[in-house]
Amino acid sequence: MSRFFSEKFNRLTPYTPGEQPQDKQYVKLNTNESPYPPSPGVAAAVAAEADRLQLYSDPECKALTRAVAGRYGVQPEQVILVNGSDEVLNFAFMAFCDQKHPAVFPDITYGFYKVFAELHGIPYREIPLQPDLGIALEDLLGLEGTLFLANPNAPTGRALNLTELDALISSNPNNVVVIDEAYVDFGAESAVELVDKYDNLLVTQTFSKSRSLAGARLGFGIGSAALIRDLQTIRNSTNPYNVNRMTAAAGVAALAEDAYYMANCRRIAETRQWTTERLEALGFTVVPSLTNFLFAGSPAIGGKELYLALKERGILVRHFDKPRIRGLVRITIGTPEQMQILLDAITSILEE
Numbered sequence: 001m002s003r004f005f006s007e008k009f010n011r012l013t014p015y016t017p018g019e020q021p022q023d024k025q026y027v028k029l030n031t032n033e034s035p036y037p038p039s040p041g042v043a044a045a046v047a048a049e050a051d052r053l054q055l056y057s058d059p060e061c062k063a064l065t066r067a068v069a070g071r072y073g074v075q076p077e078q079v080i081l082v083n084g085s086d087e088v089l090n091f092a093f094m095a096f097c098d099q100k101h102p103a104v105f106p107d108i109t110y111g112f113y114k115v116f117a118e119l120h121g122i123p124y125r126e127i128p129l130q131p132d133l134g135i136a137l138e139d140l141l142g143l144e145g146t147l148f149l150a151n152p153n154a155p156t157g158r159a160l161n162l163t164e165l166d167a168l169i170s171s172n173p174n175n176v177v178v179i180d181e182a183y184v185d186f187g188a189e190s191a192v193e194l195v196d197k198y199d200n201l202l203v204t205q206t207f208s209k210s211r212s213l214a215g216a217r218l219g220f221g222i223g224s225a226a227l228i229r230d231l232q233t234i235r236n237s238t239n240p241y242n243v244n245r246m247t248a249a250a251g252v253a254a255l256a257e258d259a260y261y262m263a264n265c266r267r268i269a270e271t272r273q274w275t276t277e278r279l280e281a282l283g284f285t286v287v288p289s290l291t292n293f294l295f296a297g298s299p300a301i302g303g304k305e306l307y308l309a310l311k312e313r314g315i316l317v318r319h320f321d322k323p324r325i326r327g328l329v330r331i332t333i334g335t336p337e338q339m340q341i342l343l344d345a346i347t348s349i350l351e352e
């Protein structure tokens with residue numbers, strides 16, 4: 001830390017992204033990317049924009065905003081486009097939390113929520129998950145604070161259904177409820193259909209997982225026009241050109257080929273089921289997942305030990321060295337071939 005670094009960040013612990021090693025080719029099952037490439041139209045759309053990079057992007061992202069609104073059946077004023085959904089989450093912490101509106105989120109969830117709260121000096125309260133790593137709906141009713149709920153949750157993979165989401169949003173009418181749907185396309189129910197019913201609901205989604213565009217950095221938020229205006233104020237006070245030309249073009253092309261991505265999500269859900277059964281046959285406990293990852297552990301080996309043994313064999317998974325979950329690893333669902341390599345490696349590690 002330099003002597004110039006603001007004192008207010010003295011105790012800030014930044015988010016630790018999953019490893020993105022460049023030294024060798026790993027079977028990469030650690031950051032929940034899609035194992036499938038973007039659809040064919042994306043490369044052409046990006047290449048066409050590369051010739052126009054001397055020009056700023058459209059700060060209103062009109063074409064992509066219209067495409068997202070059309071895909072989700074909302075008005076363009078209800079959509080904000082962002083540089084990965086992390087950005088809209090950051091904006092939401094800035095816009096909807098303060099000393100009077102603390103942030104509330106589960107104790108085991110996406111690690112960035114705590115970092116954003118600390119970054120902005122926002123008080124926060126963590127709600128303990130149940131022993132099965134699910135969330136008890138009762139714990140989310142009548143909250144005093146802005147709720148950030150990853151649904152499905154990460155790294156657990158569990159989700160609340162739409163009836164439960166409806167109940168929790170209606171029980172918090174004077175607080176913003178942010179539902180982070182980064183993984184919703186892999187099988188959970190989306191709260192987007194509730195945005196016209198509740199003015200306190202913000203839904204965030206990403207192109208990073210189900211739409212194979214993690215490297216392009218594209219996400220969006222959907223909510224009431226008033227909530228979205230607040231978020232636009234924050235965006236225009238930080239970086240109005242937050243979505244670059246190539247990424248915006250990639251997003252439009254991806255939505256034009258949406259059937260390709262939704263078919264990939266179904267393939268991934270099938271591979272998830274197949275992998276779950278194989279892991280259980282090897283003695284693993286697997287948390288039921290509606291995402292593109294599994295959270296699993298075996299009494300025969302520690303989580304960290306398994307992570308390290310897999311890494312040695314060229315397979316990357318994610319381990320969180322935290323109470324209650326250090327016995328587990330989070331495994332991204334890859335192709336069936338990648339999952340076979342993983343299962344073979346686990347079998348041989350357990351035999352050693």
Ligand SMILES: Cc1ncc(COP(=O)(O)O)c(C=O)c1O
Pocket residue numbers: 031032083084085086087110150153154180182205206207208214218219
């Ligand atoms: C629950 C959750 N929310 C949001 C994100 C952010 O994704 P991105 O910024 O790539 O859209 C992630 C990424 O892993 C995530 O796991």
